[in-house]
Amino acid sequence: MDIVSAESRVKELTKQLEYHNNLYYNMDEPEISDFEYDKMLRELENLEEQFPALKSPLSPTNRVGGNAGEKFSPVTHTVVMESLHDSFSHDELRDFDRKVREVSPTVQYVVEPKFDGLSVSCEYENGVFVRGSTRGDGTTGEDVTDNLMTIKSLPKRIADAPEYLEVRGEVYMSFESFNELTKRQEENEEKTFKNPRNAAAGSLRQKNAKITAQRKLDIFVFNIQQVRGAELKTHSQSLNYLTELGFPTAFYNVYDDIEDVISEIERIGDMRGSFDYAIDGAVVKVNSFETRSLLGSTAKYPKWAEAYKYPPEEKPTKLLNIEINVGRTGVLTPVGNFEPVLLAGTTVSRATLHNKDFIEEKGICVGDTVIIRKAGEIIPEVLSVKEHCENAVPFEFPSLCPSCGSPVSQDEGEAAIRCTNTDCPAQLMRHLIHFVGRDAMDIDGLGPAVLEQLVNEGFVKSPADLYRLKAEDISSLERMAEKSANNLISAVEKSKENELYRLVFALGIRNIGLKAAKLLCENFTTIDDIMNAKAADFETIDGFGEVMALSIENYFSLDSTKELIADLKSLGLKMKSSAPKSSGGIFSGKTFVLTGTLPTMKRSEASKIIEENGGKTSSSVSKKTSYVLAGEEAGSKLTKAQSLGITIISEEEFKAMLEK
Structure with missing residues (x-):
């Protein structure tokens, strides 16, 4: 290789290694295996040894890839x-x-x-x-x-x-x-x-x-x-x-x-x-x-x-069939079943095939011999098709849900294919697990095992049925004594007083997480307000885009949703927010971004003060940001704020604003 070609390759390898360093050390989301990364690093080392003039003091071969993040001192x-x-x-x-x-x-x-x-x-x-x-x-x-x-x-x-x-x-x-x-x-x-x-x-x-x-x-x-x-x-x-x-x-x-x-x-x-x-x-x-x-x-x-x-172990095996699992939000996930093969010390016979696009890109057909490995020595994955079986026929993704027989749909720009029936039995268990979770209705004692028994015995067919349970229903279940049953009924009753945003999050609306549910209930104080609003109304909320807004409108327009909400209302669940969005306060209409270590306050304390005074906090700097409250060791957020001309304030200036 001549020096011109070597220089081009060194630049390419350096760029790739710095990209993967950031994903691995700082984001904890690597895209390639350690073995692939190490091979690239070794190639760069060899080129730098062969052409010393191309070696930079900032080369990845000279540095550990991680950085100290902003979250910690x-x-x-x-x-x-x-x-x-x-x-x-x-x-x-x-x-x-x-x-x-x-x-x-x-x-x-x-x-x-x-x-x-x-x-x-x-x-x-x-x-x-x-x-x-x-x-x-x-x-x-x-x-x-x-x-x-x-x-x-x-x-x-x-x-x-x-x-x-x-x-x-x-x-x-x-x-x-x-x-x-x-x-x-x-x-x-x-x-x-x-x-x-x-x-x-x-x-x-x-x-x-x-x-x-x-x-x-x-x-x-x-x-x-x-x-x-x-x-x-x-x-x-x-x-x-x-x-x-x-x-x-x-x-x-x-x-x-x-x-x-x-x-x-x-x-x-x-x-x-x-x-x-x-x-x-x-x-x-x-x-x-x-x-x-x-x-x-x-x-x-x-x-x-x-x-x-050690190199990652890869082995061929035969794909016997593809089964379709249905998740909480109705996503259909294909799972491959293989002839069992010993891989990295354990027997592997199943692996996710992710989605329709993955199967089509790899050209996977039932009966094919495929190459599989364990990503990170634990999760089996299909790398490629080694050999098509005789008369191979491409796998045809079902047009009907395998659980309930309802039609499936695929949103434009999304790889996921979903069942259109919100009452699909396959979705019920996962929906219930989410509904009772800690950030949702937080019903202590209702774990997956108990929920599965309640569903199998016919006591629960929707989240509303949880609020119709009697102590004798629960005590009739395996390994559930009378005291445990009474405790669980008490936990169910207690959850009726949860804030409205918890219920909204518990409903499992696509694209709506806990923070979005809180923002929604700050801007619409009752469940009826939310149900009667349109996507355009939701888009006025800072941080809500078209996708989130349409998800909310579509969910609350379903007859099944209206029936569930009416059911939960009649059972006594809280349908009004007790903490509506502040209409006043010195920070009304202002958005703050906090970065670095403040001298005397925790950032969580400062955020609470901002929200109590009508303002909002955001995790990222944009043109909509009003102030950046910066402490010691402020990093990239401070740099971006400076480039956008956003007002940067210290803790002392922040306190002065409060005093005024």
């Missing part, structure tokens, strides 16, 4: 949290060994599993956990102390501790917890996490630590970053020390021959399917800290460690 790492250089073959591991032995002819290696989670630092002073942070870009991370406090396996206080200790670990979500989470997300037709790594990262970076606690995260601690009050000479000694202090550590073995190291890596790879957590490789580390100091580091990687990455 920044933390500067005293000891840089480095990344690891990757190997994809045994010969590359032998090359790593050769370079190490040029500095230290006699060397010992520690081999450990490489966890697929989110790297964090945890600091302890005199045995007390005082701060936890993400890796970020290696130099600056995010303070996630409150969220790390929710991880039960992480010690909050350690006995016989050194004066100061900073450890590095990997926060992960077990396969069991991940499956529970995605099942709930699927039942509510929410966007699901792609794999346990994304789920762990997204959960740890929640602003509300209560949500993090619900996600059942775990941690492995694998390194001492710095310590005062203990003398350690080798990595294996430090791992044993961490275990003695009560930290959860993984298994490891020590070798002095690279061939034994390679055998251990292969052994760990063969064991992958038996773990309840994701690993994407194995790590080889020089054991002696003195030798590590001699070897040093590059701008991005330590020269004393190497990560071996």
Whole structure:
């Protein structure tokens, strides 16, 4: 390759890697596998080595991809949290060994599993956990102390501790917890996490630590970053020390021959399917800290460690049939059933085929031999058709709902195909689960298992039937005692007093989330006002577009909706908002965006004050923004506000406005 072609390719790879870095580290929404990303990074490294003049100081090969986000306070790492250089073959591991032995002819290696989670630092002073942070870009991370406090396996206080200790670990979500989470997300037709790594990262970076606690995260601690009050000479000694202090550590073995190291890596790879957590490789580390100091580091990687990455396992199998599942909002989802195949340690026989467009783009026919793999070592996905079966016929998506026989429809510009019958039995269970959920009617005790029994016994055929239940109906169910039945009836009765916006959200109107339901009920104070309004009326609400407005009008125009609302009215549910939109106040008609850390107030406190005084808050800056209330470490929102000429105020100026 000549230098002109190389320069073009370097620019292309740099652009792609920066794009995927942002998705992976900052958005927790990767589009490609780690293996594909690592291959691109390796290609860029090779080109920069071949053409040194093309290497930029800002190259992705020099930097960890993450940034400290705006949601959390920044933390500067005293000891840089480095990344690891990757190997994809045994010969590359032998090359790593050769370079190490040029500095230290006699060397010992520690081999450990490489966890697929989110790297964090945890600091302890005199045995007390005082701060936890993400890796970020290696130099600056995010303070996630409150969220790390929710991880039960992480010690909050350690006995016989050194004066100061900073450890590095990997926060992960077990396969069991991940499956529970995605099942709930699927039942509510929410966007699901792609794999346990994304789920762990997204959960740890929640602003509300209560949500993090619900996600059942775990941690492995694998390194001492710095310590005062203990003398350690080798990595294996430090791992044993961490275990003695009560930290959860993984298994490891020590070798002095690279061939034994390679055998251990292969052994760990063969064991992958038996773990309840994701690993994407194995790590080889020089054991002696003195030798590590001699070897040093590059701008991005330590020269004393190497990560071996396992390639994603792909296998062919036969597609036996395609079944259609119907979701809460009537979406028809195709699911493929395959001849069982062992993949990444587990037997796979089913995988979602997403939608009609996906099937058509891949050219999938029943009977075809397809290539499948596990995305992120957990979710089976179809990659391609390897071979069409004889006389292959393209799959024909049903024109009638397989559950109720009603016609299906597809909105322009949408991939989803939906059943048009709102009383479709397949939708009932998912609708009920949403209706009783915490952000909706919040009926404690009405979980999926109880709801399923109520539906199967014929006690509940619509959400309104929940308010007709009697204690004897519930106590007749399996594992439901009289006391539990009475508690559940009390919870149902209590939910009648919920604010109107909760009921509107509970109805499960397409494109209307909790925030939109609140805005709707601030602008229309009764359910009748909402039912009598048109799409054009809803579009006057700041933040509502044509799609949302039409969704509301269409939903409330249905006869089935009118019957349900009349039913719920007669049963005593609250149909009027007790907190109508403020018509006055010093911030009436003003929209605020809050960014950065305020000196004395929490942003939630400032938001509440703004809303109590007639104003609104938004999460994004636009031409409609009236003020940006900015604190320390304000980021991109401040920059955008400056470019649009929007008034930027400090907390002091905000308080002065309140006093006036």
